[in-house]
Amino acid sequence: MPFPENKDFQQLISKIKSCFEQGLPFAVYRKPGEAELTGVFQSNQVIHRTENFVGQGFVFAPYDFNDDAILIQADEVLKLACPQPLTHAPNRAKVSNDGRNAHMDMVARAVKEIQKGSLKKVVLSRKLDVKVYQEPDVIFTQLLRHYPDALCYLWFHPKVGTWCGATPETLLKVKGNQLRTMSLAATMSVREGEEPKWGSKEIEEQEMVSDYVRERLSILTDKLEVGKVQSVRAGNLWHLKSEVKATLLKNSMDQIIKALHPTPAVCGVPVLEAKDFIAKHENYKRTYYTGFLGELNLCAQDEVSLFVNLRCMTIQNGMASIFVGGGITAASNPESEWIETQNKSRTMLNILEFEYQ
Ligand SMILES: C=C(O[C@H]1C=CC=C(C(=O)O)[C@@H]1O)C(=O)O
Numbered sequence: 001m002p003f004p005e006n007k008d009f010q011q012l013i014s015k016i017k018s019c020f021e022q023g024l025p026f027a028v029y030r031k032p033g034e035a036e037l038t039g040v041f042q043s044n045q046v047i048h049r050t051e052n053f054v055g056q057g058f059v060f061a062p063y064d065f066n067d068d069a070i071l072i073q074a075d076e077v078l079k080l081a082c083p084q085p086l087t088h089a090p091n092r093a094k095v096s097n098d099g100r101n102a103h104m105d106m107v108a109r110a111v112k113e114i115q116k117g118s119l120k121k122v123v124l125s126r127k128l129d130v131k132v133y134q135e136p137d138v139i140f141t142q143l144l145r146h147y148p149d150a151l152c153y154l155w156f157h158p159k160v161g162t163w164c165g166a167t168p169e170t171l172l173k174v175k176g177n178q179l180r181t182m183s184l185a186a187t188m189s190v191r192e193g194e195e196p197k198w199g200s201k202e203i204e205e206q207e208m209v210s211d212y213v214r215e216r217l218s219i220l221t222d223k224l225e226v227g228k229v230q231s232v233r234a235g236n237l238w239h240l241k242s243e244v245k246a247t248l249l250k251n252s253m254d255q256i257i258k259a260l261h262p263t264p265a266v267c268g269v270p271v272l273e274a275k276d277f278i279a280k281h282e283n284y285k286r287t288y289y290t291g292f293l294g295e296l297n298l299c300a301q302d303e304v305s306l307f308v309n310l311r312c313m314t315i316q317n318g319m320a321s322i323f324v325g326g327g328i329t330a331a332s333n334p335e336s337e338w339i340e341t342q343n344k345s346r347t348m349l350n351i352l353e354f355e356y357q
Contacts, residue, residue, distance in 0.1 A: 057298060147234075319357070326344070
């Protein structure tokens with residue numbers, strides 16, 4: 001059991017347990033690379049919704065903007081030092097072949113559609129269900145311990161459910177008129193001691209995200225800079241990332257969020273065609289997977305820190321549904337895309353005690 005000696009942390013865990021018992025909403029999280037843990041607690045069971053991102057609290061938004069974004073109101077905020085030490089999770093979880101044919105068929109259909117010329121990229125995903133033997137607070141503790149460079153979170157609303165994850169992707173950070181975001185895409189498994197060698201498929205896949213972010217932000221910002229592409233590690237995976245910064249013109253938070261979400265890291269290019277392909281071919285509802293979550297004017301007015309909900313799962317009655325996807329382009333190979341989703345599923349599976357059903 002990690003961090004048993006840390007008193008503040010144990011108090012936070014007790015508080016989480018009592019919120020579950022009393023059915024009170026909360027979000028607890030640690031931002032990437034930071035040493036501070038934050039808990040945002042709401043004192044009643046009301047579902048607060050934010051339609052235009054003007055409120056204050058912790059926002060939890062679905063992939064589909066037609067569904068409501070939920071705001072956990074900050075009736076109580078706790079901050080404490082995140083316990084140490086932190087280590088990468090051993091990559092030892094067994095992956096299953098269930099759903100292989102259906103996923104590969106879906107990818108093959110996407111490649112065919114892309115070859116017709118109008119759709120350029122689409123992110124296709126799937127859900128896998130496992131029985132879990134740990135409580136959510138134990139799972140959260142494992143995420144904190146093993147994913148120091150991710151936004152690790154546990155989120156609960158009695159009328160919505162329990163979600164947790166360790167996402168490598170920032171949707172946006174705003175402080176005053178300064179905006180930061182990233183374009184993240186492409187995946188390779190980590191081989192310890194080796195640097196990743198990227199192919200043209202991965203480089204193009206990430207470029208499409210950079211181009212999209214550049215185009216979307218150019219009308220809303222000044223001094224837009226897209227940094228050079230670098231390899232970043234997320235657990236046992238590598239991704240390609242460019243950091244983006246800009247100065248905001250006079251825009252509402254609603255306009256900025258809607259300009260970026262959903263990026264081609266989770267949807268595709270062109271957006272409407274990709275959305276349509278996803279709606280027709282993925283045979284489940286993403287709900288909050290590939291949505292976004294984070295602080296909305298929580299620490300100060302006009303300070304927003306949002307992350308894309310990836311490498312995540314929802315837990316109910318001892319069952320976890322894990323969500324994984326990948327970007328499909330004309331150069332995609334269905335078998336490799338299947339393996340990529342299996343590798344992504346390990347981010348959650350590696351920290352779970354679980355059984356396939
Ligand atoms: C959609 C996911 O990852 C995105 C983020 C990084 C790399 C991705 C990729 O290689 O396809 C995806 O765009 C997921 O983890 O479910």
